Amino acid sequence: MRTDGKATIKDVAKLSGVGIATVSRVINGNYPVSDAVRAAVWAAIDQLGYRPNVPARSLKTRKSRMVGVVVADLSNLFFMQLVKGFEAELSRYNYSIIIAAHYEDPLREHDIVEMMLENDVAAIVTTTCQPDGAYFRGLAGTGVPIVLVDRVLNDFKTDSVSEDNLDASRRITRHLIEQGHRRIAVVNGTLTVSTSTLRHEGYLLALGEVGIPADPRYIVDAGNGTAFQATTKLLESLPRPEWPTAMYCTNNRRTEDTLHALMARGLSVPGDISVVSYGDISLPWMLETRLTHVDQDLLALGKRAGDLTVRRIRSGGEPMVEILRSEIVLGNSVRSIWESVDP
Amino acid sequence: MRTDGKATIKDVAKLSGVGIATVSRVINGNYPVSDAVRAAVWAAIDQLGYRPNVPARSLKTRKSRMVGVVVADLSNLFFMQLVKGFEAELSRYNYSIIIAAHYEDPLREHDIVEMMLENDVAAIVTTTCQPDGAYFRGLAGTGVPIVLVDRVLNDFKTDSVSEDNLDASRRITRHLIEQGHRRIAVVNGTLTVSTSTLRHEGYLLALGEVGIPADPRYIVDAGNGTAFQATTKLLESLPRPEWPTAMYCTNNRRTEDTLHALMARGLSVPGDISVVSYGDISLPWMLETRLTHVDQDLLALGKRAGDLTVRRIRSGGEPMVEILRSEIVLGNSVRSIWESVDP
DNA sequence: GTGAAAGCGCTAACAA
DNA sequence: TTGTTAGCGCTTTCAC
Numbered sequence: 001m002r003t004d005g006k007a008t009i010k011d012v013a014k015l016s017g018v019g020i021a022t023v024s025r026v027i028n029g030n031y032p033v034s035d036a037v038r039a040a041v042w043a044a045i046d047q048l049g050y051r052p053n054v055p056a057r058s059l060k061t062r063k064s065r066m067v068g069v070v071v072a073d074l075s076n077l078f079f080m081q082l083v084k085g086f087e088a089e090l091s092r093y094n095y096s097i098i099i100a101a102h103y104e105d106p107l108r109e110h111d112i113v114e115m116m117l118e119n120d121v122a123a124i125v126t127t128t129c130q131p132d133g134a135y136f137r138g139l140a141g142t143g144v145p146i147v148l149v150d151r152v153l154n155d156f157k158t159d160s161v162s163e164d165n166l167d168a169s170r171r172i173t174r175h176l177i178e179q180g181h182r183r184i185a186v187v188n189g190t191l192t193v194s195t196s197t198l199r200h201e202g203y204l205l206a207l208g209e210v211g212i213p214a215d216p217r218y219i220v221d222a223g224n225g226t227a228f229q230a231t232t233k234l235l236e237s238l239p240r241p242e243w244p245t246a247m248y249c250t251n252n253r254r255t256e257d258t259l260h261a262l263m264a265r266g267l268s269v270p271g272d273i274s275v276v277s278y279g280d281i282s283l284p285w286m287l288e289t290r291l292t293h294v295d296q297d298l299l300a301l302g303k304r305a306g307d308l309t310v311r312r313i314r315s316g317g318e319p320m321v322e323i324l325r326s327e328i329v330l331g332n333s334v335r336s337i338w339e340s341v342d343p
Numbered sequence: 344m345r346t347d348g349k350a351t352i353k354d355v356a357k358l359s360g361v362g363i364a365t366v367s368r369v370i371n372g373n374y375p376v377s378d379a380v381r382a383a384v385w386a387a388i389d390q391l392g393y394r395p396n397v398p399a400r401s402l403k404t405r406k407s408r409m410v411g412v413v414v415a416d417l418s419n420l421f422f423m424q425l426v427k428g429f430e431a432e433l434s435r436y437n438y439s440i441i442i443a444a445h446y447e448d449p450l451r452e453h454d455i456v457e458m459m460l461e462n463d464v465a466a467i468v469t470t471t472c473q474p475d476g477a478y479f480r481g482l483a484g485t486g487v488p489i490v491l492v493d494r495v496l497n498d499f500k501t502d503s504v505s506e507d508n509l510d511a512s513r514r515i516t517r518h519l520i521e522q523g524h525r526r527i528a529v530v531n532g533t534l535t536v537s538t539s540t541l542r543h544e545g546y547l548l549a550l551g552e553v554g555i556p557a558d559p560r561y562i563v564d565a566g567n568g569t570a571f572q573a574t575t576k577l578l579e580s581l582p583r584p585e586w587p588t589a590m591y592c593t594n595n596r597r598t599e600d601t602l603h604a605l606m607a608r609g610l611s612v613p614g615d616i617s618v619v620s621y622g623d624i625s626l627p628w629m630l631e632t633r634l635t636h637v638d639q640d641l642l643a644l645g646k647r648a649g650d651l652t653v654r655r656i657r658s659g660g661e662p663m664v665e666i667l668r669s670e671i672v673l674g675n676s677v678r679s680i681w682e683s684v685d686p
Numbered sequence: 687g688t689g690a691a692a693g694c695g696c697t698a699a700c701a702a
Numbered sequence: 703t704t705g706t707t708a709g710c711g712c713t714t715t716c717a718c
Binding site for chain 1: 694695696697698
Binding site: 005006049051052053054055056058059064066073074075077080081083084087091096097098099100101114115116117118119120138141142143282 | 348349392394395396397398399401402407409416417418420423424426427430434439440441442443444457458459460461462463481484485486625
């Protein structure tokens with residue numbers, strides 16, 4: 001066995017006394033090879049510890065088995081659940097994953113995607129933070145499929161898998177209304193990603209349906225800075241009687257921050273303020289409080305994305321758009337306030 | 344602009360009317376090129392949307408800029424914090440990451456590593472679950488550096504970055520003893536990964552130092568099944584007066600499970616039983632209880648691993664072994680029981 | 687400064 | 703069945 005460098009197909013050919021092409025045939029098993037030769041080749045492969053060089057193979061076949069995955073944050077369970085489901089599906093088809101995080105910086109995402117393209121990925125899957133589809137549209141010439149997961153882009157029609165953010169948001173807001181709430185605050189992020197805008201729209205939609213005017217004072221922007229600060233500011237800027245009776249936090253991070261802010265002021269949920277969340281947070285036990293929330297099945301979302309990606313790589317056709325419906329899980333973080341509301 | 348396939352260096356050469364080698368020189372900027380030619384080449388590159396093919400370049404230069412990262416679980420924050428730190432460091436040197444999870448299955452880890460080797464990675468970084476170093480030792484011939492993070496292997500001397508599990512474990516056990524605890528249970532995992540065995544040893548060491556005999560009834564194996572079950576079983580198998588007064592959970596997952604089990608039985612921490620943890624869990628606020636724990640700086644661990652990996656790729660030499668010291672953070676999850684203990 | 691040509695490891699005609 | 707050969711896209715001598 002050679003201790004330096006790696007064995008190549010040539011080494012195997014030489015050692016087993018056959019041609020280089022025959023070795024290739026044995027490895028790929030796509031052409032008939034005599035039993036004797038096959039055995040000899042495998043023996044040589046074992047002896048040399050030979051491993052086929054995948055990039056070299058890709059170079060020749062013009063087919064890559066690497067998929068680029070772009071998430072917002074590696075240390076956010078939300079995205080990693082997504083990736084876990086995605087990877088589970090992709091590995092079933094022998095694809096590998098190259099991953100990076102854009103941390104909500106469109107330029108960073110741009111650079112990452114460029115890097116992945118240069119690395120000859122078969123497809124790119126991203127939870128994009130692009131403000132629009134301009135960049136991705138310019139990538140059409142590469143022939144590399146772009147799959148959007150979780151977040152979509154209005155002006156870029158491509159394969160995508162996402163939740164029905166608008167309707168789920170409408171439904172959970174509706175739930176608050178049905179429990180008698182009228183002063184409902186929404187704690188949202190920057191309205192540049194589709195999940196934020198759609199959830200915002202869903203909130204407004206629900207209010208509109210029952211004729212509640214949207215009150216700008218209750219629209220909390222946690223886009224810059226934390227929802228902790230935003231919530232604190234909301235409560236401090238308003239006299240207590242005008243406080244919202246319920247708060248709708250549009251993602252898990254913001255829910256944590258908001259709850260934290262409420263706790264810090266000694267407020268109870270739902271005693272003082274009701275809280276609902278888009279997406280669950282991970283502290284069900286130890287607390288009496290169970291969060292009423294939109295239940296996101298990230299694993300499933302990731303798997304669907306994986307499945308769709310493989311299909312897209314294998315064949316062309318119209319963009320496939322999948323929208324998954326999310327159910328609302330009732331906890332006890334919402335108080336019914338029929339008694340205390342005016343008719 | 345071509346809409347099918349991708350532009351190659353040849354296309355650029357043709358369009359800019361220069362030789363293929365000159366294009367390469369312009370891109371890499373490693374040889375002198377006249378200003379006029381350089382401008383022409385860049386113009387062609389822009390016009391064609393040309394992107395250099397990294398795998399092809401690697402094939403020629405025999406240098407890859409891809410690093411394989413193997414973790415135990417993509418959806419475990421512990422590992423992803425590690426990866427986050429690692430990626431932050433690696434991207435500074437223009438390396439990319441291909442990632443996969445072994446889910447504590449040595450065979451799966453084996454397959455992943457093989458896949459990465461075939462993909463011509465420059466190095467492999469793993470939170471290994473191999474029972475021993477046999478497999479990795481056999482990889483010496485590939486010349487691909489193997490870097491162990493968090494978990495190390497006794498019989499495989501290689502580059503590694505880990506915490507001082509033994510001593511931190513000894514110190515936190517010691518802390519319990521100093522607070523008057525004598526019946527101290529340890530909730531550990533399978534003793535095949537170094538972190539588990541070292542933490543176990545540290546526990547025994549601390550007991551031994553003060554002459555407390557290790558009581559097998561207090562050594563809880565949460566290796567198969569959850570720590571929730573294991574803890575429940577412990578409490579049910581023992582009459583209450585013989586219950587441990589303190590429990591030491593050797594990682595974040597087990598701490599969560601154990602706390603959950605205690606809560607489920609209506610026991611309070613530290614009122615009924617004190618709890619310490621190796622690694623923090625993420626529910627500091629909302630609860631009066633703050634966990635006394637060994638503070639792990641995963642981000643730092645990941646960065647150190649990234650730095651070490653780059654150094655190893657760039658140059659040879661003896662294996663580098665880094666051991667980071669972890670401090671103990673005092674919360675209020677430990678009760679001092681001097682009063683209730685016999686002298 | 688620049689181009690022609692060889693070759694990285696591999697696959698797929700094309701011959702034999 | 704099998705070997706020879708021509709590239710895949712790129713870098714790097716080697717001439718000029």
